[in-house]
Amino acid sequence: MSIFLTLLWIYPAGFIALNDKFRKDMAKKGIILVVDDNKSVLTAVGLLLGSYFEKVITLSTPERIPTVLSAERVDVVLLDMNFSAAINTGNEGLFWLSKIKEQVPDLPVVLFTAYADIELAVKAVKEGATDFVVKPWDNAKLVATLLSAYRLRESQNEVKQLKEEKNALKNQLNSEPSMLWGSSPEIMQVYNLVCKVAKTDANILLTGENGTGKEMIAREIHRLSNRSHEVMISVDMGAVTETLFESELFGHAKGAFTDAREDRAGKFEAANKGTLFLDEIGNLSYALQAKLLTALQNRKITRVGSNKPIDTDIRLICATNRNIQEMVQQNHFREDLLYRINTIHIEIPPLRERREDIVPLAEYFLKKYSSKYGKNCNMLPATQEKLQEYKWPGNIRELQHAIEKAVIMCEGNTIKPSDFFFKTVTTTFIDKNETLEDMEKQMIQHALDRSNGNLSAVATQLGITRQTLYNKMKKYNL
Numbered sequence: 022m023s024i025f026l027t028l029l030w031i032y033p034a035g036f037i038a039l040n041d042k043f044r045k046d047m048a049k050k051g052i053i054l055v056v057d058d059n060k061s062v063l064t065a066v067g068l069l070l071g072s073y074f075e076k077v078i079t080l081s082t083p084e085r086i087p088t089v090l091s092a093e094r095v096d097v098v099l100l101d102m103n104f105s106a107a108i109n110t111g112n113e114g115l116f117w118l119s120k121i122k123e124q125v126p127d128l129p130v131v132l133f134t135a136y137a138d139i140e141l142a143v144k145a146v147k148e149g150a151t152d153f154v155v156k157p158w159d160n161a162k163l164v165a166t167l168l169s170a171y172r173l174r175e176s177q178n179e180v181k182q183l184k185e186e187k188n189a190l191k192n193q194l195n196s197e198p199s200m201l202w203g204s205s206p207e208i209m210q211v212y213n214l215v216c217k218v219a220k221t222d223a224n225i226l227l228t229g230e231n232g233t234g235k236e237m238i239a240r241e242i243h244r245l246s247n248r249s250h251e252v253m254i255s256v257d258m259g260a261v262t263e264t265l266f267e268s269e270l271f272g273h274a275k276g277a278f279t280d281a282r283e284d285r286a287g288k289f290e291a292a293n294k295g296t297l298f299l300d301e302i303g304n305l306s307y308a309l310q311a312k313l314l315t316a317l318q319n320r321k322i323t324r325v326g327s328n329k330p331i332d333t334d335i336r337l338i339c340a341t342n343r344n345i346q347e348m349v350q351q352n353h354f355r356e357d358l359l360y361r362i363n364t365i366h367i368e369i370p371p372l373r374e375r376r377e378d379i380v381p382l383a384e385y386f387l388k389k390y391s392s393k394y395g396k397n398c399n400m401l402p403a404t405q406e407k408l409q410e411y412k413w414p415g416n417i418r419e420l421q422h423a424i425e426k427a428v429i430m431c432e433g434n435t436i437k438p439s440d441f442f443f444k445t446v447t448t449t450f451i452d453k454n455e456t457l458e459d460m461e462k463q464m465i466q467h468a469l470d471r472s473n474g475n476l477s478a479v480a481t482q483l484g485i486t487r488q489t490l491y492n493k494m495k496k497y498n499l
């Protein structure tokens with residue numbers, strides 16, 4: 022058939038509308054390889070598919086398939102069943118199908134076949150072809166079949182990527198801990214509790230201010246648990262929207278909603294046999310708390326759009342920086358859910374309540390960032406003192422960032438007190454154990470630190486006389 026006739030054949034008027042609909046649904050993506058010895062078919066199909074795929078490669082001889090597959094990241098192959106230069110008459114399609122599968126096992130291959138070859142095509146599908154299209158072809162069907170083969174490729178890639186991430190996580194979790202516990206009595210109490218409960222399957226609730234290391238400790242619990250050979254999946258409950266909650270956590274069935282093109286597992290299934298870490302649990306809305314509770318009570322979830330319950334086997338760790346007890350009293354958090362998640366409650370102390378850990382943690386981060394930035398930094402004793410005196414409202418996260426910044430900014434390798442710029446928060450931060458006198462002492466100390474010995478300036482700044490300042494310095498031993 023001439024190219025002209027073939028083009029007329031593939032572009033009947035009614036196809037334009039269909040063509041536009043598909044184009045609206047899908048931006049051009051992916052690489053397709055079309056192999057057919059009929060050059061007019063190749064040109065026509067090439068033109069047609071150019072509207073749907075990012076790149077269309079055409080081959081009139083199958084012998085070049087292996088070279089193209091090595092050079093290009095092909096997503097779909099459209100393969101003719103019969104070539105004039107026969108390798109094994111009637112079975113060339115099967116031969117090249119097996120060659121392609123040898124080279125790229127998962128690559129979707131759609132066969133292009135004449136009516137007479139239908140039986141052969143069915144056999145090919147049994148041997149790994151994704152689908153087949155009969156010649157003379159229906160344009161809409163050809164496009165739809167190839168796009169669905171492409172989506173299959175996309176989801177294969179997603180699964181592969183997920184598996185790689187899962188393996189990377191497993192390796193990371195099975196390796197040495199990447200945290201420093203410290204040795205203060207406050208953190209040792211936490212450490213002992215963690216060691217006691219890690220091997221059990223008890224649900225754990227970690228509470229503490231932002232940056233105290235709740236997620237790190239959750240990872241440590243998982244690493245020390247009997248589930249350490251499986252993954253820990255983290256979900257930030259504050260970031261999950263109301264509408265996506267069920268789909269994120271429980272998964273969805275194909276067609277459950279507009280974008281649900283494939284069946285998809287949720288976080289509960291992904292964490293099966295491992296640990297599910299629900300961060301910021303205090304941010305979960307009251308309505309969603311009931312859905313989470315049902316899943317935890319029944320130990321089963323049902324994907325959105327499906328009615329088949331799926332058993333789950335997870336160890337649950339939750340974390341929050343909010344006062345959950347108070348939230349229960351104010352009817353903002355369900356009491357029954359709290360009982361379910363806090364079989365063991367571990368409170369992580371803020372850094373200012375474990376002062377002896379500040380310098381070891383600072384040294385730990387100093388080593389880490391020195392190596393990252395190709396330096397060999399150390400701290401002056403005065404620097405250590407300054408770090409120990411600061412209140413660290415952002416806890417370990419703030420310390421970590423402060424050290425990283427100091428390593429980057431410091432001239433030479435010695436980190437001096439002046440390499441840290443703490444905001445006046447030191448004097449205004451209210452510790453729950455602090456008295457008015459403690460705060461007054463801190464304010465005076467802070468003003469003195471910045472005064473270069475000018476006591477008159479300090480008195481003026483604080484709005485007191487020089488004599489009152491002397492009296493207070495004496496009282497507070499400053």
Ligand SMILES: Nc1ncnc2c1ncn2[C@@H]1O[C@H](COP(=O)(O)OP(=O)(O)OP(=O)(O)O)[C@@H](O)[C@H]1O
Pocket residue numbers: 199200201202229230231232233234235236237238300340341342417418421
């Ligand atoms: N014991 C530790 N040793 C080393 N690094 C730590 C330690 N604890 C926390 N960090 C570091 O501090 C940062 C904050 O830790 P993490 O995210 O675990 O805190 P969090 O309490 O979960 O914080 P948020 O409440 O804001 O989610 C992380 O970058 C982590 O690497």
